Ligand SMILES: Nc1ncnc2c1ncn2[C@@H]1O[C@H](COP(=O)(O)OP(=O)(O)O)[C@@H](O)[C@H]1O
C-alpha cells in the first residue's frame with residue numbers, strides 16, 4: 001500500500017449484503033455443538049419414538065391420536081406434533097431464536113460483528129433469517145421423522161379422525177402436513193418472542209428462557225376456564241386448534257384465527273425486537289440488554305396487541321362463554337359414535353350399515369341436574385341411542401366424558417359390555433381393539449354458523 | 453501535511469449519561485505513523501477508538517477518517533479495521549474458520565489478504581486448525597490482529613493489543629505493526645502503560661479523564677524537565693543517605709529501608725553524584741525508578757508512582 005493510495009479519500013462505508021451476513025450467521029450457528037445435537041435429535045428422535053411405540057403394547061392414549069399409533073403410521077407425526085406443541089417447539093425456539101442475539105453478548109463480539117458487517121439493520125435481518133432457517137430445519141425434522149418412523153414401523157393405513165371418520169392415507173397425509181404448517185405460526189410467534197427477549201435482555205438468562213416461559217404460561221392459560229375470545233387471542237392457540245383439521249366438517253374458524261393471531265404476534269415481536277436492536281448502544285461491553293426501559297418498551301405493545309385481539313375476537317366468539325354447550329357435545333359424540341360403530345361393524349364382519357340408517361343421537365348432561373350443562377369438566381355423561389335396519393328396538397350405550405377447556409374430549413365407554421364396555425371385541429379372527437371403548441373428540445368452540 | 457492525516461479529530465466530546473468519557477479531544481494521526489493512546493483506566497481510550505471504528509458517534513466535534521468526514525450514522529469508512537475491548541472471535545470456530553468466515557463476509561474481490569499469510573504474520577500457523585475456545589488471551593489478541601489484517605486496512609485501530617502477550621507474541625505483533633506502518637498504514641493503539649508504547653510509537657497522546665494532557669512525539673515528552681525518582685546503589689548506604697539529605701534540590705523518597713531512592717531534577721542529581729564521589733562513596737548504580745516517559749505519563753495523569761510500580 002503506497003502513500004498515493006492512502007491519500008485518496010476512502011469510499012464511504014459499504015455495508016455487507018444481507019446474504020453474506022446471513023451466511024456468516026448460519027456458519028456460526030451450525031458450528032455450535034448444541035445446534036448440531038438438536039438437528040440430530042429432531043431428525044432422528046421422533047422416528048425412533050414412533051417406531052418404538054409401534055412395537056409396544058401400551059399406547060400414549062393421553063396424547064391426541066396416540067390410541068391409533070398401532071393402526072396407522074400417520075398417527076405418529078400427529079402425536080409428535082401434540083408433544084412438540086407443548087414442549088419441543090417452545091424449547092427449540094428458546095435455544096435457537098433466544099440465543100442468536102444473546103450469543104454475541106455472551107462472547108462479547110458485537111463490536112467485532114458491527115465493524116465487519118457495518119450495518120445493524122442488516123445484522124438484524126440476517127440474524128433473524130438465520131435463526132428462522134435453523135428453526136425451520138428443526139421443525140421439518142420433527143415432522144418428517146415422525147412420519148417416516150410411523151410409515152416404516154406401522155405402515156401407510158387410513159387414519160381415524162376426531163369425528164371417528166376414516167381418512168384415506170392420502171387425505172391423512174395432506175392433513176398431517178397442513179397441521180404441521182399451522183403449528184409453524186405459533187412457533188414463529190415464540191421465535192419472535194425469543195428474538196425480543198434476546199435483544200431486550202442480552203446476556204441475562206431470562207432472555208433465553210422467555211419463549212419457553214411464555215409457552216408454559218399459555219399452556220396453563222389454556223387449561224383454565226377462560227372465555228373463548230381470550231383463548232383464541234393467545235398466540236399459542238394454533239398449537240391446539242390444528243385438531244380442527246381432523247373433524248368433519250373441519251373446524252377452520254378457530255384454526256385460521258389461531259394462525260392469524262400467531263402471525264400477528266410474530267410480526268409484532270420481530271418489529272419490536274428490531275426497534276430495540278437499532279436503538280441499542282454497542283460500545284458498552286457491560287451492557288446486558290437495553291435495560292428496564294427496553295423491557296417496558298417490549299412488553300407494553302404486546303399487552304396492547306393482546307387487548308386488541310381479545311377485543312376483536314370476544315364478540316365473534318360469543319361473549320364470555322366457554323364455547324362448550326350441550327348441543328355441540330351431543331352432536332360431536334353422536335357423529336363420532338356413528339362413524340366408529342361402522343368401524344366396529346366392519347371389524348366384527350357384520351353387514352355394513354350407514355350413518356343414515358343408524359340415526360345415532362346422544363343425550364348429554366353435566367353433573368347433577370341442577371347444574372347448567374355447559375362448559376368443560378369430567379362430569380359429562382352421554383347416553384347414545386341408535387337404530388339398526390330391520391330391528392325395532394333401539395340400542396343405547398353410555399359414555400362418561402372428560403371435556404377439556406379447549407374443546408377436546410375423551411369419551412369413555414360405560415357399557416353395555418359388548419358395545420363399548422370393554423377394550424377388546426371378539427372378532428372371527430380373534431380379539432381386536434374395540435374402537436367404541438374409548439375415543440377422542442373435539443367440540444368446536446366458536447358459535448356454529450350452520451345453526452342460525 | 454494535511455493530506456497525510458489518516459485521522460483528524462477536533463473537539464470530540466462524548467458523554468454517557470452523566471459520565472463525560474471524552475471532553476474536547478483533538479487527535480491527529482499521520483498516515484504511516486504508529487500513534488499511541490495512553491491513559492489510566494477509564495481515561496476514555498476505548499471510547500475514542502470506538503469512534504474511529506464507527507461503533508459510536510460523537511456528541512460534539514468533527515471527525516475525519518481517511519479524509520472522509522464521519523457523519524451521524526454508525527459505521528466507519530472502508531479501510532478501517534481493528535477491535536476495541538478485546539478481539540471478537542467465535543469460540544466454536546477454528547482460527548482459520550474465523551478468518552474464512554470474515555473473508556466470506558467481505559466477499560470475493562474485496563481485496564482480502566490470504567488467510568495463511570495473515571496467520572503466518574501473527575505467528576498462529578501452528579494452531580490454525582484449533583478451535584478458538586482453547587486460545588489464551590495473547591493468542592486471541594493475535595488472531596484479532598490477523599482478522600484486522602485480512603481486510604488490508606489503511607487505518608488499524610487496536611485497543612490494548614499487548615494485554616496477555618508473551619514476549620514472543622509481542623515481538624510478532626510489533627513486527628507486524630512496524631511493517632504495516634512502513635507500508636503506509638496508520639496505526640492507533642492504546643495502552644494503560646507507557647512502557648508498552650515506548651518501543652513502538654512515534655507519537656503518543658496521553659488522555660486523563662477524557663482530556664488530552666499531552667500529544668506529540670515521544671522525544672518531546674521525555675525532554676520536558678521534571679523531577680524523577682532515582683535508585684542509587686553505593687558502597688556506603690548510610691553515608692550516601694547523609695550526603696543526599698544535605699544536597700540542595702534532592703529529597704529522599706524512600707522509606708528508610710536498604711535501598712536509597714531520591715527525587716531530584718537532573719542538575720541536583722548531578723550535584724549529588726559529585727558530592728558522593730567527593731565524600732569517598734562509590735556509586736555502583738544509578739537509574740530512574742521508572743522510565744522518563746513513564747514518569748512523565750504518571751505525572752501528567754496525576755497518578756502516584758508507587759501505585760503503578
Ligand atoms: N457505553 C458506555 N456507557 C456508559 N459509560 C461508558 C460507556 N463506555 C464508557 N463509559 C465510561 O466512560 C469512561 C471512559 O471509558 P473507556 O473509554 O472505556 O476508558 P478506557 O478504555 O480508557 O479505560 C469510563 O468512565 C466509562 O465508565
Ligand SMILES: [Mg+2]
Nearest residue numbers: 497498537611
Ligand atoms: Mg479500555
